[in-house]
Amino acid sequence: MxxxxxxxxxxxxxxxxxxxDVTRRTVYRRLDLPRMPRYFSEAEWRTLGAVCDRIMPQPSGRERIPLPALVDAKIFERHEDGYRLASMPGQGEAWKRGLAALDAEARTRHELDFASLGPDDQDALLRAMQKGELTHDAWGGMPSKAFFEHRVIADVTHCYYSHPIAWNEIGFGGxxxxxxxxxxxxxxxxxxxxxxxxxxxxxxxxxxxxxxx
Amino acid sequence: MSADPFAAPRAANGRAPDVFRHGGWVPMRQYREDDEVDFAVVGTGAGGAPLIARLAETGFSVIGFDAGPYFRPLEDFASDEWEQNKLYWTDQRVIDGANPMVQGGKNSGKAVGGSTVHFAMVSLRFRPEWFKSRSQLGYGADWPLDWREMWAYYGQAEEALKIAGPVTYPWGPKRPRYPYRPHELNGAAEILARGAEALGYKWTATPLATVSAPRGASPPCVYRGFCRFGCSTNAKQSQLVTFIPRALAAGAEIRDLAMVGRIETGTDGRATGIHYHREGQWRFQKARNVVVAGYAVETPRLLLASANDRYPDGLANSSGLVGKNLMTQANQAAFGVMQDEVRWYKGPPSLSLTEHWNYEDRKDFAGGYCWMAQGPLPIEWVTVQTGARGIWGEQLRREMEKYNHQVGLKMVGEMLPDERNRVTLDEERDQFGLRIARVTYSWGDNDKALIRHALDQMHWSLEAAGATEIFRQENDTNHLAGTARMGFDAKTSVVNADCRSWDIPNLWVCDGSVFPTTGGVNPSLTITSIALRTADRIEALAARGEL
Structure with a gap:
């Protein structure tokens, strides 16, 4: 590489x-996570995968960090932040609602679900979410900007940099x-x-x- | 391999974990629930643990309760940011206000030893004038404590934690030499020094609560750099490995995984004991005195949740101030890129600092701040990159690859007390059926002016040290204070100088909640020093029959 x-x-x-020993157990467990949804539905899993690919695109020629599995595990295993904005539900509910809303926005704009869009259209939707411009009813009052900052960006990037492959990439001693x-x-x-x-x-x-x- | 520390209490059956040995145990005295113990202390962190130890050493019967587990660092702490999230208070809290205050690792702990299990070990004294900031500096509120008395308690705390620090400290009144020699500087700390000197400011090696030479069963720090995720070698002088073992040796009991939900009061209005949840059921411990030491969110939460017919607004709350005047500290930063390889993940994160702007009053805002060298690990660092710059995608991955060349200066800045910043009870309930805390926070104009000033200063200093691609992290806070302030009378404060409630004489608060102002340095050493003073005061009051 x-x-x-x-x-x-x-x-x-x-x-x-x-x-x-405890570090070995911890990291091996992470490397062995099941590559299938335990919290999300199949449809949500597909949308989540597409989001992860745009938030943290991964280079070809090396093993991929299993981002959807890591995000799913965070929720399934109740790895909590310890707080939520008053305008947001808990992490699992926020993700379910946010992914559904993202698909609803994609269908409104392009008549396709999010995962079926091209990268440029996906990025445009994510940027609109980052600015808080997405306001489809499917958001159910959750500000899209807050979802982007507190769930999408935080969870996906934290999962990425919890993985040894990411440590290699930046030269972290681990x-x-x-x-x-x-x-x-x-x-x-x-x-x-x-x-x-x-x-x-x-x-x-x-x-x-x-x-x- | 010992049992999962979260599955069942470890402190039971006449023994508690020996934190210095894999699978080890030490004997522990235990009390019955119908034994009316002298003190039930809720919380075992920087305030609770020293008080438990000192009261037990004085001969009182004492039980310390903690909602978190009882870790053995050698076998329980992974070198891993993600896994060590288990050290934080991650039960749900709701945050709001104009500047919602992020909770979790920056300002909470849930373990025997409290947040000192993962704190950055920075052990600084307040500037003397801060104890009288209203009358001497014109802002905030005066403390009912005298700085000269506090100076002696700071000395005791530094000795008890074997703080490693410089031979002479550049600011403030003379202080004794630190017990242990300072740690060597890492690359990030060298850059801070270079940048401070370029602006004409003094700097120093940071006084730290991690040993630079062996101490008992604690080996010297090996500079592994995971300090904020728990020290797996026991070099860090957390409460878990210092005052808690002292407390056990002196006959105190510790109850881990014990969530206190309500303080009971009797027909005479005095506290009679505490209701706590352990091993699947609610229990009641009788006590002659109750000390709340849960820090500035959980302490007011418990006092408010203990409201009853006699005290409908919560305990110790005749002033209406419980939960109010919540303070955090400004924790903004400037970051840049060096040609040099810095590798800031090595060693304690803040090995050097400058307190210049804590001791310089020629400025256009109230309060002070220091800044420190930084060493964020990858997850912390990506949080800065995304939060401060809003970047993601390929750009983020490329920026992250500069990790080993990054440097940063991060402030700890004084935010002013404001009654509108507060902790209240939300309608939502937690796993115990207790109402969760709602934390409301907005920065004031002075807070914003202080932050602006500091960001400029840190930016210039980094520039002068040779950093390029400098950016500012404008939205970050850490530490807590306020919500049960100490003061001079029952109308304007919750507790007196002895941390004793004005309303209920056998109810005490001993943690950062009692701070009337928060100063421009990390709070833990001041919390511990106040706890040591409180122990002396309780001993003196008891001797006079005034408990």
Whole structure:
């Protein structure tokens, strides 16, 4: 894989002192999540998948982060935020209503459901939602802007960056207990941290990253 | 492997978890529900835990109740942002107002040890004038406490938590040397120093409640960087590994997974005990004194929910001020990109700070603020990117790839008390059938002026340190205060200087709720110092027969 941290794989450290038992259990469970809806209906699942693909498009040539499964698990397993805006229902109800409303908006504008639209039309609807311009009855009084900020953006991006593949992409060290880190200052890298490729110098970084562990 | 800490209480059968050993236990004294204990303390965080320990050490019979589980960090804490959401208060709350205040990790905890289990460990003293900000600085309200007395309690708290800090602190009156040496700076902290010096401001290594050398069963900090998601090595001097073990050793009982729903009062108007939910049923514990230490949302929620025929507006509320004057702190930031590799995920997140604008009064707004170096982990960081910039899609993924070159300066700023900012009871009920809290918050003109000032300052400082692509995070707050303020009389406050209710003499409040103003530094050390003072006061009152 190319990118800033070629061949850096946080999971290569899973049997090193950077990972303890509870971390291994936690992350393995996440990697093994069922790739099927447990909270959402099949129709909602399809719309959710289309939303995830636009909010966090994923590069080809690598395994995909299963975003719909992660969002579904958040609700199914009652992973709560601890608050909701007075104008919004709880997370599960908000998602169900929001996805239905998005499909209703798509049908009104294009006579197709959201997942059947092209990427540009999907983005245009999401941007309108971000600005709070969507006001179809199907929203049931929930502000589309609030749904976008507090559910769509928050849940999808949090799920994305909860996954080791995303940690590789940004060069995050990942789990670090009990070993922690030693080289703290600017421009210092511990041997168990990913190396960043200087422009045009993928090979050297790849060589280092294959030995990170 | 021990049982799931959420499935059933761990503190039972004469023992409590040994937080320093996998699967370990320590003996725990237990009281019967019809034993009228001297003190029932609701909450085991920065205010509750020191009070429980000190009261037990004085010889009182004490039970500490916490709604959350009793963790053993070594076996229960993953190095994982998502999983560690289990440390926060995630029962439903409704937020509204012009600036709805986000709840969760930024201002709550639900565990034995409270939010100190995941706090950023920043341990700062108030500026002395803040205890008299109305009469000396012209804003807010005066505290019924004297800063010189507080200075001594700060010293006790710093010693009890073995704060690691600089040899000399650049601002305020002389203070003793910190017990442990300061931590080394990470890249993000170096940039703060560079940016402060460029503006001509002093800076210092942040005094932190994580040890820089061994202490008992706590090893020195290994700089793993997950501090705000629970310390899995026990370097962090949270209440869970400091005052709670002290409390057990002194004969206190801790009841975990125990949600207190109502305080009972008797025919004489005094508190008689608490109703709490544990192991599937409501129970009642008799007590001679009740201390509420649930922090500025749960404390007023419990006082209001305990309303009865005699106290129709809730307990300790003859002033009508319970729930009012809720404060948070401005937590805005400026972020930028360095040529250097910073890798800000290493080490405690805020290893350096400047309090310049807490001690400089030539400015056009009331209150002060500090700013600190930052080290957000990926989920926190994407929250900043999406919240502050509104970006998503391919653009977001590309921006996130700059992670290891990002730096940031984040403020902790004083917001002013305002009665319209408050906690009330919503009609909706939680899993225990209790009415949930509604948190209403709007920033005032002074709050906005302070934020504007700080954002400019942090922006210039980052620029001077060599950062590019600077952007501002304009909407973030953290910490809580107010809602049961201490004061000089029963009309204008809820408790007196001893944290004792004016209305019900055997009802006390001991947490950040008692703050009349919130200052421009993180509140935990002040909460703990007040708890230590309250313990001394209770001992003195008891000796005089005035409890």
């Amino acid at each position: 190319t990118g800033r941290y070629p061949d850096y794989d946080v999971l290569a450290k899973r049997d090193t002192p950077s990972w303890n 789990p670090a207990s009990p070993r922690g880190y030693v080289r703290m200052g600017l421009n210092r890298r511990d041997p168990w941290e990913g190396a960043e490729a200087a422009p045009g110098e993928q090979a050297e970084a790849r060589r280092i990253n294959q030995r990170v562990g």
